Amino acid sequence: MTNLIEVDSVTKRFGAIIAVDDVSFTVRRGEVLGFLGPNGAGKSTTMRVITGYLPPTIGTARVCGQDIQTHPVEAKRKIGFLPEGAPLYGDMSVQGFLEFIARIRNLSGKHKKSRMDDVIERMGLAEVLFQRVETLSKGYKRRVGMAQAILHDPDVLILDEPTDGLDPNQKHHVRELIRDMGSDKAIIISTHILEEVDAVCTRALIIDRGTVVLDGTPGDLHARSRHHNAVVLRMKGDEANRAAKLLRAIPDVGSVEKLDAADGVSLLVVPREGKFVAEAVGAAVRENNIQVVEMHTEAGKLDEVFRQLTVGEEAA
Amino acid sequence: MRELRIITMREFFAYFATPLAYVFLVIFLAGAGAVTFFIGDFFSRRQADLFSFFSFVPWLFLVLIPAVGMRLWAEERKSGSIELLMTLPVTTGQAVGGKFLAAWLFTGIAVVLTFPLWISVNYLGDPDNGVILAGYVGTMLMAGALLALAGCLSALTRNQVIAFVVGTAASFLFMMSGLDLVLSVFKGWAPPYVIDMISALSFLTHFQTISQGLLHLPALVFFATMIIVCLFINIQIVELKKAG
Numbered sequence: 001m002t003n004l005i006e007v008d009s010v011t012k013r014f015g016a017i018i019a020v021d022d023v024s025f026t027v028r029r030g031e032v033l034g035f036l037g038p039n040g041a042g043k044s045t046t047m048r049v050i051t052g053y054l055p056p057t058i059g060t061a062r063v064c065g066q067d068i069q070t071h072p073v074e075a076k077r078k079i080g081f082l083p084e085g086a087p088l089y090g091d092m093s094v095q096g097f098l099e100f101i102a103r104i105r106n107l108s109g110k111h112k113k114s115r116m117d118d119v120i121e122r123m124g125l126a127e128v129l130f131q132r133v134e135t136l137s138k139g140y141k142r143r144v145g146m147a148q149a150i151l152h153d154p155d156v157l158i159l160d161e162p163t164d165g166l167d168p169n170q171k172h173h174v175r176e177l178i179r180d181m182g183s184d185k186a187i188i189i190s191t192h193i194l195e196e197v198d199a200v201c202t203r204a205l206i207i208d209r210g211t212v213v214l215d216g217t218p219g220d221l222h223a224r225s226r227h228h229n230a231v232v233l234r235m236k237g238d239e240a241n242r243a244a245k246l247l248r249a250i251p252d253v254g255s256v257e258k259l260d261a262a263d264g265v266s267l268l269v270v271p272r273e274g275k276f277v278a279e280a281v282g283a284a285v286r287e288n289n290i291q292v293v294e295m296h297t298e299a300g301k302l303d304e305v306f307r308q309l310t311v312g313e314e315a316a
Numbered sequence: 317m318r319e320l321r322i323i324t325m326r327e328f329f330a331y332f333a334t335p336l337a338y339v340f341l342v343i344f345l346a347g348a349g350a351v352t353f354f355i356g357d358f359f360s361r362r363q364a365d366l367f368s369f370f371s372f373v374p375w376l377f378l379v380l381i382p383a384v385g386m387r388l389w390a391e392e393r394k395s396g397s398i399e400l401l402m403t404l405p406v407t408t409g410q411a412v413g414g415k416f417l418a419a420w421l422f423t424g425i426a427v428v429l430t431f432p433l434w435i436s437v438n439y440l441g442d443p444d445n446g447v448i449l450a451g452y453v454g455t456m457l458m459a460g461a462l463l464a465l466a467g468c469l470s471a472l473t474r475n476q477v478i479a480f481v482v483g484t485a486a487s488f489l490f491m492m493s494g495l496d497l498v499l500s501v502f503k504g505w506a507p508p509y510v511i512d513m514i515s516a517l518s519f520l521t522h523f524q525t526i527s528q529g530l531l532h533l534p535a536l537v538f539f540a541t542m543i544i545v546c547l548f549i550n551i552q553i554v555e556l557k558k559a560g
Contacts, residue, residue: 051403055559076405083403087396089326091333103322104404132333148400 002028004078004156004186005050010059012045019045021210022059027203029155032182034201034218035190038310042210043190044084047158050188051081063156077105080154082162086145090134094125094144097133098151105152119147122177138165146174150181157187163196175200194302197221208310224308225300228274231281232259233267234294240265243290250280264293274300319406323414324421327388331422336387340380344426347376352433364441369433370451370527374491374520377462382483384423385466386476388415389554393474402558412550416460416467416543423459427452447529454526457539458519462487464546471553487519494518 005027012020020042027033037043048054050061052068052075061068066075089097098119102112120126123143128136133144142165149157162178163171178187178200189200197204197218204221206214214221222228235243244256244267252275259266271277278297285292331337348369352358356368392398401411437443466483473479492498494515502511515521519542522535 048399053399053403053558073405073407076403079403081400081403083396083399085396087398087400089330089397089400090395091330092326096329100322100326101404104319104406106318106405 004029004064005188006062007046007050008059008061010046010049010056010061012042012049012054013057018210020049020056023207023210023212024059025205025212025215027156027186027188029186030183031203032178032187032189032201034197034204035188035207036192036194036197036204036306037190037207039192041207041310043207044160046207047081047160047188047190048083051079051158052076053083077152078155080149080152080157082145082149082159084160086142088133088141088144088148091132093130093132094136095129097144098147101148101151107152115151115153119151122150123147124173139167139170142166143170146177155185157181157185159187159189161191162189163191163193194306197302206306206309213309214305218302221302221305222300223274224305225274225298225302226270226304227268227298228300229271229276229278230298230300231269231271231278232294232296232298233269233281233285233290233292234264235267235290235292236264239290240267243267243285243288246284246288246290247281250277250284252277252280319410320414320417323406323411324417327415327418328421331384331418336383337422340383340422341426341429344376344380345429347380348373348430348433351376364437364443366433366437366443366448366451369430370455373455374458374523377459378487378491379484381423381459381462382466382480382487384419385463385483386470386479388419388467389471389550390473390476390479393471393557394476398558402554408551408554412467412547412554416464416547416550419463419467420456420460423463424456427455427459444529447527450529450531451527453531454523454535457526457536458523461490461519461539461542461546464543464550465490468546468550468553471550471557490517491519494521 003026007023007025009022009024010020011018011022023042023046025033035043035047045054049056050063050068052072055069063075064078066078068075089100092100098116102116107115120129123146125140125143125147128140133141136144142162146159146162149159159178163174166174175196178189181187182200182202189196191197201218204214204216204218205212206221214224233243240258244258247253247256247267247269252272254270254272257268257270259268269277269281282295284290285295351372352366352369356372358368361368389398392401402408434448437448438445465486466479469483469486470476470479473482489498495518499511499515502514522538525532525535
């Protein structure tokens with residue numbers, strides 16, 4: 001069985017509000033799914049349904065083949081979950097809290113000790129082990145939340161905004177950790193940091209107003225951008241007009257836009273339908289002897305795609 | 317069972333992580349001493365029994381038990397840790413039961429710490445220790461029923477103060493429902509069987525029966541039923557509240 005997470009036409013209503021509307025997807029072992037969407041799009045609600053915190057109004061979710069509604073305890077054993085905001089028991093010490101989680105997760109003896117040592121080391125918690133959780137900084141709390149989620153080495157990890165509140169070094173560290181674990185688990189992370197998708201995810205799912213609007217690889221996401229395969233040329237100001245005219249003549253080029261750069265001018269050559277024009281542009285530059293300082297191809301702008309797909313909503 | 321025990325222990329030690337436990341123990345013990353010796357006329361009665369203690373215990377509990385029960389769920393909902401707890405591999409029943417047992421265990425410690433009263437009365441005279449034991453059994457049963465009730469109400473709100481105030485009011489009603497103060501509200505319009513039913517719900521009446529040394533079966537069944545019904549309702553409230 002490779003599909004560790006199966007979300008089967010889940011709808012969740014709160015009174016008259018439809019938070020999640022007929023969402024289905026699966027996550028295989030080895031996949032890291034980035035869950036994107038504006039605030040209030042239904043990301044957290046979907047994660048709460050998968051982890052068994054909220055019962056869906058219609059549909060169901062299965063984790064490692066166990067239905068979260070009919071076999072909640074068996075399914076929950078397979079999941080490591082970092083809830084939004086990483087709520088913890090503030091009145092416990094880090095050590096005491098992790099001991100509690102280990103016990104309730106049925107870890108014991110040598111195995112427990114080695115798992116505890118492993119997560120304490122991985123999350124860098126050794127120096128705060130005997131501090132009360134409520135006295136910790138936001139970053140440390142998040143790390144305790146992560147430690148709690150991975151303590152029993154679960155097959156399925158569901159992390160609601162795992163890097164929120166972390167400094168750049170910690171962010172990098174957590175992303176590395178997720179990438180490391182990604183090979184033998186099924187992981188869902190929600191985020192509204194789009195670079196995170198490129199950094200750790202093998203797949204992205206954009207959800208807006210409760211429905212899935214895109215499901216694909218980060219590459220697919222980039223390809224949706226108007227700037228996908230666009231070529232940027234930086235040159236001296238007096239060359240720009242002549243160059244723009246020549247470039248517009250290339251068959252697959254849709255438009256050429258002038259962008260003011262700090263030293264000189266940049267031309268943005270936007271292709272038709274994301275076609276690859278770098279070669280043709282390069283040839284044109286050489287043939288016409290245009291003095292170019294820098295030239296590169298754009299992969300596509302994720303925030304632009306995100307806005308395109310989730311129009312009318314507050315951009316995250 | 318394993319999960320129930322783990323949750324119970326976590327919740328039990330959580331009491332001692334905050335000053336609440338110590339404040340509660342000090343006030344309960346000082347209160348127990350004060351009511352027994354001063355208000356209860358322990359010495360001038362010249363009787364070797366703990367009647368003066370047991371007759372005031374319900375009134376101490378009225379204020380102190382909701383204070384123990386108020387945090388059980390309200391705190392969990394406020395901090396959001398309920399989301400953590402309910403996504404661990406435990407059933408709602410284990411969570412509700414574990415929290416209740418922890419609160420009961422904690423109250424039990426407070427009750428056990430009144431042992432100097434028992435030593436005093438044995439030193440001064442020759443009391444019927446069977447009656448005293450029955451009194452303690454009754455005290456624990458009543459504490460259990462009040463805690464189950466307080467836990468239920470705590471699950472309804474994320475605000476501990478509301479949980480405390482509503483808990484005290486509800487405890488008061490159940491405690492007093494055998495007395496005219498409460499019954500007179502219903503007299504005059506409610507049919508007699510309703511009034512009988514309400515007065516039969518009185519914690520005080522059942523407690524007094526037991527603390528007079530009668531381990532009267534209906535009174536024991538009454539408290540056990542109260543606890544089970546409240547825990548069952550508590551489970552329903554937790555499920556309902558998290559469903560949104």
